[in-house]
Amino acid sequence: MITxxxxxxxxxxxxxxxxxxxxxxxxxxxxxxxxxxxxLVAVGTTGxxxxxSVKEHSQVIRSTVEVSKGRIPIIAGTGANCTRxxxxxxxxxxxxGADACLLVTPYYNKPTQEGLYQHYKAVAEAVDIxxxxxxxxxxxxxxxxxxxxxxxxKISNIVGIKxxxxxxxxxxxxxxxxxxxxxxxxxxxxxxxxLMLLGGHGxxxxxxxxxxxxxxxxxxxxxxxDADKAQALDQQLLPVHDxxxxxxxxxxxxxxxNQLDLIDDAIRLPLTKLSDANQVQVMQALKSAELIK
Numbered sequence: 001m002i003t004x005x006x007x008x009x010x011x012x013x014x015x016x017x018x019x020x021x022x023x024x025x026x027x028x029x030x031x032x033x034x035x036x037x038x039x040l041v042a043v044g045t046t047g048x049x050x051x052x053s054v055k056e057h058s059q060v061i062r063s064t065v066e067v068s069k070g071r072i073p074i075i076a077g078t079g080a081n082c083t084r085x086x087x088x089x090x091x092x093x094x095x096x097g098a099d100a101c102l103l104v105t106p107y108y109n110k111p112t113q114e115g116l117y118q119h120y121k122a123v124a125e126a127v128d129i130x131x132x133x134x135x136x137x138x139x140x141x142x143x144x145x146x147x148x149x150x151x152x153x154k155i156s157n158i159v160g161i162k163x164x165x166x167x168x169x170x171x172x173x174x175x176x177x178x179x180x181x182x183x184x185x186x187x188x189x190x191x192x193x194x195l196m197l198l199g200g201h202g203x204x205x206x207x208x209x210x211x212x213x214x215x216x217x218x219x220x221x222x223x224x225x226d227a228d229k230a231q232a233l234d235q236q237l238l239p240v241h242d243x244x245x246x247x248x249x250x251x252x253x254x255x256x257x258n259q260l261d262l263i264d265d266a267i268r269l270p271l272t273k274l275s276d277a278n279q280v281q282v283m284q285a286l287k288s289a290e291l292i293k
Contacts, residue, residue: 001159001160001181001183001201002038002039002073002075002099002100002160002183002201002202003038003183003201003202003219003223004038004039004202004203004216004219004220004223005036005037005038005039005202005203005205005208005212005215005216005218005219005220006037006038006039006040006041006075006185006202006203006204006205006208007032007037007039007040007041007204007205007208007209007212007215008041008044008045008046008047008204008205008206008208008209009028009029009032009040009041009042009044009046009047009064009209010028010046010047010048010209010250010253010254010257010263011025011043011047011048011052011060012024012025012028012262012263012264012266013048013263013264013266013267013268014264014266015264015266016266018266018267018268020052020056020059020060021263021264021266022063024262024263024264025060025063025064025067026063026067027262028257028262028263029064029067029068030067031212031262032072032212033068033071033072035212035213035216036212036213036216036217037072037208037212037215037216038072038073038202038216038219039072039073039074039075039099039202040064040068040072040073040074040075041075041076041077041102041204042060042061042064042065042074042075042076042077042098043057043060043061043076043077043078044077044102044104044134044204045077045104045136045139045249045250046206046209046249046250046253047060047077047250048250048267048268048271049077049079051268051269051271054085054088054089054092057089057092058089058092058093058096061074061076061092061093061096061098062096062097065096065097065098066097073099073100074097074098074099075098075099075100075101075102075132076089076090076093076096076098076100076101076102077101077102077103077104078090078092078093078101078102078103079102079103079104079105079106079134080106081106081107081108081109082106083106083119083122083123086103086106086119086123087122087123087126087127089101090103090123090126090127090129090131091126091127093129094127094128094129098129099130100129100130100131100132100159101127101129101130101131101132102131102132102134102162102204103120103123103131103132103133103134104134104136104140105133105134105135105136105137105140105142105143105144106119106140106142107139107140107141107142108140108141110141110142111142113144113145113147113148116142116144116148117148117151117152120133120152120155120158121152121155124152124155124157124158125155128157129157130157130159131157131158131159132158132159132160132161132162132183132185133149133152133158133160133161133162134161134162134164134187135149135161135162135163135164135165135187136162136164136165136187137165138164138165143165144161146170146173146174146177149161149174150174150177150178153178153179153182159181159182159183160182160183160184160185160201161174161182161183161184161185162185162186162187162204163184163185163186163187163188163195164186164187164188165187165188166188166190166191168191168194168195168198171184171186171191171195171198171200172198172199175198175199175200176199183201183202184199184200184201185200185201185202185203185204186200186202186203186204186205187203187204189203189205189206189207189237189241189244190238190241190242192205192219192222192234193218193222193230193231193234196219196222196223196230197222197225197227197230201223202219202223203215203219206244206245206249206250206253207237207240207241207244209253209256209257210240210244210253210256210257210260210286210291211237211240211289211291214233214236214237214289214291215237217229217233218230218233218234218237221233236288236289236290237289239284239285239288239289240256240285240286240288240289240291242281242285243256243281243282243284243285243286244256244282246274246278246281246282247274247275247278248271250267250271251267251271251272251273251274252274252278252282254266254267254273254274255273255274255279255282256282256286259282259283259286259292260291260292
């Protein structure tokens with residue numbers, strides 16, 4: 001089971017052209033490994049999956065796998081609102097050598113719970129790779145209910161869920177009802193510590209893009225049940241959790257990673273760079289957490 005601080009990695013892009021910056025991606029992966037990150041998600045929401053072509057999508061996954069050289073697990077974002085496309089992306093991730101795939105619920109077309117079950121079942125049966133469900137109804141207008149997630153957990157290669165609602169009662173229901181080998185991950189940095197202290201297995205994190213070492217320490221403490229240490233670290237990170245969502249993700253986090261001199265802050269339309277007004281709050285948060293002087 002993949003556990004701990006799992007970074008929902010930004011996709012670095014070149015200024016002006018917004019082509020993928022492959023050299024910066026390589027450096028970023030190395031930096032996260034050095035900082036103690038436990039695993040990486042390539043081309044998730046934070047990685048601008050919605051605006052990468054299928055070719056770019058697969059290439060980012062392959063490059064991330066190649067750079068990591070097996071030192072940490074690589075999870076590939078392969079969800080789509082078309083089941084056939086999700087199968088294509090998931091197969092490409094398997095061929096690239098990813099350790100697992102993360103599949104967001106089909107967005108926009110609003111499937112029923114039975115439709116969600118059949119969608120995920122079809123992908124799992126088509127591609128023999130570990131698969132993690134991803135529920136983020138605030139972005140997708142589609143809610144994977146706990147009973148459907150638990151039904152899907154009985155499929156052998158569906159191994160976990162990223163629950164990004166921030167609803168700890170729902171998380172506790174999943175933790176208590178699922179088998180011990182089914183991983184429950186937070187997709188909400190604000191409530192991740194509490195979810196892990198309840199028995200969850202890790203945090204697929206936006207904040208960890210800029211504070212990988214602190215997030216790694218916090219997750220390790222929470223997973224060990226050291227509530228005091230986890231709370232102290234999480235309190236230090238709280239302003240960053242807030243700042244990463246002053247505009248739509250990944251707008252703030254790409255600007256923040258740029259301030260650490262790790263990437264350019266280029267971002268693809270229809271997203272735009274962080275506004276001047278919100279740059280002040282993000283910078284204050286980075287300074288408050290002692291991530292920048």
